[in-house]
Amino acid sequence: MLMSKTVQIDFADPRIRAIDAIQDIRKAAEFAGLNLYSRYNVQLQYPMPTADGKVVVEVKIPEEILKSFAIGNHLRGISSYLLKRCNGKYDQYLVGNRLLNYTEVSPTSDANSIPVVDRLEAVARFARLLERNDEEALDQIHRILLILKEAQQPWE
Secondary structure, eight states: OEEEEEEEEEESSTTSOGGGGHHHHHHHHHHHHHHHHHHHOOEEOOOEEOTTSOEEEEEEEEGGGTTTOOHHHHTHHHHHHHHHHSTTTTGGGOBTTBSEEEEEEOOOSOTTSOOHHHHHHHHHHHHHHHHOOSHHHHHHHHHHHHHHHHHOOTTO
16 A cells, blocks of 8 residues: 655755746656656655645655655655756755755645645646547536536635
C-alpha cells in the first residue's frame, strides 16, 4: 500500500520563489520521478502551486519503506536536473551546495476538508476540460455547472 506525503519545495536562496520556476520544477520532477519509481516504487506526483504561492508535490511511498525513506535526500534529483539541464539558469541561486529545500507539510487538520493539492488538481482538470470543444466535454461541463449552481450558498 502506498502512503502519501506532501512536500513543499522552496529555493534555498530567498531571491527566487519556487512558483516563479514551476515549469522547470515540473520537468525536473518528471525526470526525478522516473528514477524514484524504477528504484523504489515511489510515485512523485505533478508539482502544484498552492493558494499562497508555494509549490507542493505529493510523494506516494510504499508502506514497507516509509520509515526509512529520506524524502529530501531522494528528491535531490529535482535540484540536479535544474542545475545540469537548465543551462546555468539556477547556478546563481545556490546556497553552499544546496539549491532547493524540501519540507514535509502536514495534511489539512480538518478531516472533512479537501487538501489544497486536490482542490488545485480539480481546477486544473476542469480548465483542461474547458479547452475541449467536443460533445462529450460540453456535456461534462454542463453537468459540472449544474452541480455548482445547486451548491451555491445563499450568501454568495
